[in-house]
Amino acid sequence: MTATASxxxxxxxxxxxxxxxxxxxxxxxxxxxxxxxxKDHVARHASGVNAGGVRQLGRHVAEVPLSVASMALWHGIRxxxxxxxxxxSHGQIKVAETEAELETVRARVAVLNALGFxxxxxxxxxxxxxxxxxxxxxxxxxxxxxxxxxxxPFRTTFAFRxxxxxxxxxxxxxxxxxxxxxxGGLWTVETADGAKYEAPVVVNAAGAWADRIAAQVGExxxxxxxxxxxxxxxxxxxxxxxxVGATGRTLxxxxxxxxxxxxxxxxxxxxxxxxxxxxxxxxQVSVNARTVxxxxxxxxxxxxxxxxxxIEARMPDQIPVIGxxxxxxxxxxxxxxxxxxxxxxPIVGRITADLITAGxxxxxxxxxxxGRFAA
Amino acid sequence: xxxxxxKFDFDIAVVGSGPAGLAAAALxxxxxxxVVLLDEQAEPGGQIYRAVTETPVRDRKVLGPxxxxxxxxxxxxxxxxxxxxxxxxxxxxxxxxxDAADGSRPIQIGLSRNGAASMLTVRHVILATGALERxxxxxxxxxxxxxxxxAAQVLLKTSGLVPSGATVMAGSGPLLWLLAWQxxxxxxxxxxILDTTPRENWRAALPLLPGFLRSPYLGKGMKLMLDVRRKLxxxxxxxxxxxxxxxxxxxxxxxxxxxxxxxRNGTEHRLPADTLLLHHGVIPNLNLANATGCAQxxxxxxxxxxxxxxxxxxxxxxxxxxxGDGAGIGGARAAEEAGRxxxxxxxxxxxxxxxxxxxxxxxxxxxxxxxxxxxxxFLDTLYTPAEAFRVPADxxxxxxxxxVTAGAVREAVRLGCSGPNQAxxxxxxxxxxxxxxxxxxxVTEVIAAERNVSPAEVGYYRLRPPVKPITLAELAxxxxxxxxxxxxxxx
Ligand SMILES: Cc1cc2nc3c(=O)[nH]c(=O)nc-3n(C[C@H](O)[C@H](O)[C@H](O)COP(=O)(O)OP(=O)(O)OC[C@H]3O[C@@H](n4cnc5c(N)ncnc54)[C@H](O)[C@@H]3O)c2cc1C
Ligand SMILES: Cc1cc2nc3c(=O)[nH]c(=O)nc-3n(C[C@H](O)[C@H](O)[C@H](O)COP(=O)(O)OP(=O)(O)OC[C@H]3O[C@@H](n4cnc5c(N)ncnc54)[C@H](O)[C@@H]3O)c2cc1C
Numbered sequence: 001m002t003a004t005a006s007x008x009x010x011x012x013x014x015x016x017x018x019x020x021x022x023x024x025x026x027x028x029x030x031x032x033x034x035x036x037x038x039k040d041h042v043a044r045h046a047s048g049v050n051a052g053g054v055r056q057l058g059r060h061v062a063e064v065p066l067s068v069a070s071m072a073l074w075h076g077i078r079x080x081x082x083x084x085x086x087x088x089s090h091g092q093i094k095v096a097e098t099e100a101e102l103e104t105v106r107a108r109v110a111v112l113n114a115l116g117f118x119x120x121x122x123x124x125x126x127x128x129x130x131x132x133x134x135x136x137x138x139x140x141x142x143x144x145x146x147x148x149x150x151x152x153p154f155r156t157t158f159a160f161r162x163x164x165x166x167x168x169x170x171x172x173x174x175x176x177x178x179x180x181x182x183x184g185g186l187w188t189v190e191t192a193d194g195a196k197y198e199a200p201v202v203v204n205a206a207g208a209w210a211d212r213i214a215a216q217v218g219e220x221x222x223x224x225x226x227x228x229x230x231x232x233x234x235x236x237x238x239x240x241x242x243x244v245g246a247t248g249r250t251l252x253x254x255x256x257x258x259x260x261x262x263x264x265x266x267x268x269x270x271x272x273x274x275x276x277x278x279x280x281x282x283x284q285v286s287v288n289a290r291t292v293x294x295x296x297x298x299x300x301x302x303x304x305x306x307x308x309x310x311i312e313a314r315m316p317d318q319i320p321v322i323g324x325x326x327x328x329x330x331x332x333x334x335x336x337x338x339x340x341x342x343x344x345x346p347i348v349g350r351i352t353a354d355l356i357t358a359g360x361x362x363x364x365x366x367x368x369x370x371g372r373f374a375a
Numbered sequence: 376x377x378x379x380x381x382k383f384d385f386d387i388a389v390v391g392s393g394p395a396g397l398a399a400a401a402l403x404x405x406x407x408x409x410v411v412l413l414d415e416q417a418e419p420g421g422q423i424y425r426a427v428t429e430t431p432v433r434d435r436k437v438l439g440p441x442x443x444x445x446x447x448x449x450x451x452x453x454x455x456x457x458x459x460x461x462x463x464x465x466x467x468x469x470x471x472x473x474d475a476a477d478g479s480r481p482i483q484i485g486l487s488r489n490g491a492a493s494m495l496t497v498r499h500v501i502l503a504t505g506a507l508e509r510x511x512x513x514x515x516x517x518x519x520x521x522x523x524x525x526a527a528q529v530l531l532k533t534s535g536l537v538p539s540g541a542t543v544m545a546g547s548g549p550l551l552w553l554l555a556w557q558x559x560x561x562x563x564x565x566x567x568i569l570d571t572t573p574r575e576n577w578r579a580a581l582p583l584l585p586g587f588l589r590s591p592y593l594g595k596g597m598k599l600m601l602d603v604r605r606k607l608x609x610x611x612x613x614x615x616x617x618x619x620x621x622x623x624x625x626x627x628x629x630x631x632x633x634x635x636x637x638x639r640n641g642t643e644h645r646l647p648a649d650t651l652l653l654h655h656g657v658i659p660n661l662n663l664a665n666a667t668g669c670a671q672x673x674x675x676x677x678x679x680x681x682x683x684x685x686x687x688x689x690x691x692x693x694x695x696x697x698x699g700d701g702a703g704i705g706g707a708r709a710a711e712e713a714g715r716x717x718x719x720x721x722x723x724x725x726x727x728x729x730x731x732x733x734x735x736x737x738x739x740x741x742x743x744x745x746x747x748x749x750x751x752x753f754l755d756t757l758y759t760p761a762e763a764f765r766v767p768a769d770x771x772x773x774x775x776x777x778x779v780t781a782g783a784v785r786e787a788v789r790l791g792c793s794g795p796n797q798a799x800x801x802x803x804x805x806x807x808x809x810x811x812x813x814x815x816x817x818v819t820e821v822i823a824a825e826r827n828v829s830p831a832e833v834g835y836y837r838l839r840p841p842v843k844p845i846t847l848a849e850l851a852x853x854x855x856x857x858x859x860x861x862x863x864x865x866x
Contacts, residue, residue, distance in 0.1 A: 041793060048800050154800030158791065234808050234844060258777075258803075270472075277668065279469060280840060282485055282494065286853035293851040300851075303844040305808045 009035035012189050012199040014177045017047035019334045020205035021160035022349025028167035039176030043157035049310040051264045052153045054343045057092045057145035060319050062367035070347035083159035086152030090241035094143040101247040105143040119145050134239050134298050180216040201330045208313040210335035217328045224314045227271035227278040228339050231307035235259030251291050266339050269309040278309035314338040322368035385411045388497040390465045393421015394707045395699025396503030397448040398714035404457035415464040420445050423707040431535040437560040463488040467840035468667040470692045492849040499694050499721045506657035506700035510813050512767045515618030520632025524554045524654035537563035540649030543635045545569035548656040548758040556599045567608045573761040580757040590750025613637045655760040659701050666838040673831035676755050680835050687720035712744035766824045774814040776807020788825040794833045808844050811836045
């Protein structure tokens, strides 16, 4: 079977996560014909099940310019995708439990300020108390990024997909790309069900499976498949607005408007990517619960009703791969977001569209080039 | 974590102490395996024999002879040497890791007992988690005063409680008749039974009648039904139901149940009611099996999902088997025999008995199982609930935890949600404390009907542990190794 019914796409995007959908949207906005190939269904993996944290706070300095640009898109997300994506901005806070931790965050702010970024600020105990009245007494201060927030991941990814479709993109779900070959300036992309698609340009946004696509073009990458875990509580009376993390330990803590509290932060279960399956590690979940016990005494009686994990790609340096392939022309990568790629979704799609339609982008993406792993 | 023979290490864990679990644990332990029997209830017995050791209902004729058979399963359990932990909720079963360094393949069970969580290590798990009442979503089913007939029966068995005030029972299936009969024996007031069994079902069921004529249930069932019909008002061919908090003309909404509105032969009628007991059959309680990763399939005849098992109850996950109604509805006697068969297979897999011994010992149990299942197809077909009660109208709530209506699910389908997992991500339905027990089957059927495909194609929720809520305090206090804590601080 061949996809003859509709006109040949200009670009094939492999992967229907937020990054694939965002690339599809930005390309469609520029009149490029896009076909997205997704092996399961859109937002089935990391992009649909993550914590929804929209965070500039605490990012690797290489990511900061992208994150800041993405934040601007988040604050106008309705204009971009015709849906507010459940985005709310009540700030994100990283709590310091000791003076030493507070020193660490002060040093970080100094570094950012020197680079010209002012979105992160150090606050003392009093302001921390007023922003987060429920925080444990021992916390001495915090790092805060007031423009940060959270959104609803599945809804967000779906909204990107919907808008892209409205602008002419096509989505083919339920068939994994198994082969990729370039001949005479045209890519041939084959899926598991035997279908073949052709386009001059391909985007690899295959998340935790992206190394396999890269390997097809002789470009191996040290991608680690991880399974960050989350858990959610039964409803408790609303008591907190910002998303809270910690400086010295792993935490992400957020209450939804309906009262349920989402607890995570990146503790890992186990991923079996060939089976689309994850397994939880309850000794790690327990460590996470212990952190909440320490930082939010009011949560000790809460009940946990569900936990889960998503399959995500992590790179050794914890920052993604973004940009052109090092071995083949007309192939662009966008993967390896290392458990914090949701916030970057809106901007990285734009960057990929820039690269494809204009040959360059105004954001600094050199740190993310795939060639950095070559010995 | 702990050495074999310790308090937290057994050959076999049996989850559920209904007929399936009781029989499985007793047989496995009697052959020398170390067995632990876990059940969240304070007493053994499961659903059918609920509270059989302690029930205040002393008059044996109220609950009937089938109920008292349960007591006979307790002696063998006691004599077998199995460890019995009642009051223990199992919230997770982790399949064996295929990458364990030493080649051992233990299964970890997360449980909660006396307010403390802990992990148990076993080599085989028999899930005997039984059945649940099929959700019965009608307008107003969330009103106080409306409850499942099974839940009402639990109150009768455990506390001798019967409803007070005007009471209406509605639905179909053997359990509805059984409860009505038990209430009659107990002298409770039942104003009417609204029978929703679709008339057309008879046509489909009739060819299966010969099988049912040989069923052990036939005689008992007929007598019970005749008794009930003689003494109570039974209204048949009911095609729609609504629970309302107002009396005639009143609007639904706040408050408690005041009346039941039903349609019969195209005409609407109203009955005053303080209690409405709903029931239209039971379906496998597959939450634990699903969360463990056991494959499941759609059973068109029973119109429910059931875990895939072989003739020994083995699931798709190594070391995990299923017995009883949790593997597909067969009733109490079938559950008991299936329990024995899974126990024999577990003993074989653990190397305690040979294949030949397993097969020989199994023969009488298998014959008894076949007898117990005779006539099932007739009952399943006759009592398949009408579409109107499985696929409710737009304004009916399907997910009670998150208050999601059937209309919202249909809207999500129109936006591109193709199955329950997307609906869950989209609407949060099934994300509440019940983990889909009260909405899963309905959401599957609503999506299937809206997309005009089979439920098998739209699938079911992927469930995750904890399958039962546990407190943050309990989780936080789970034993941790230093390595766990290091791994976290290094991250
Ligand atoms: C539990 C958890 C919590 C997180 N919390 C946050 C957070 O709070 N904030 C934040 O910013 N980030 C967070 N993240 C990270 C974020 O979710 C990811 O970085 C981001 O979603 C990655 O998007 P993606 O499109 O690259 O990957 P994915 O969403 O995984 O999409 C990749 C898609 O490609 C498809 N695919 C793969 N191979 C093929 C193939 N051969 N053919 C066709 N399709 C293919 C896959 O099926 C998949 O759908 C979290 C992640 C997890 C797992
Ligand atoms: C509400 C209800 C009432 C019923 N009443 C009758 C009746 O009166 N007569 C009749 O013939 N049939 C009745 N049935 C049908 C019943 O399913 C079978 O007859 C029979 O009880 C099935 O036996 P079983 O051993 O498979 O499971 P069950 O008897 O249902 O036993 C399952 C046991 O597993 C335990 N369990 C489940 N999950 C967990 C967990 N995660 N952790 C710990 N423990 C767990 C439960 O507490 C329960 O005790 C009833 C069904 C229901 C749902």
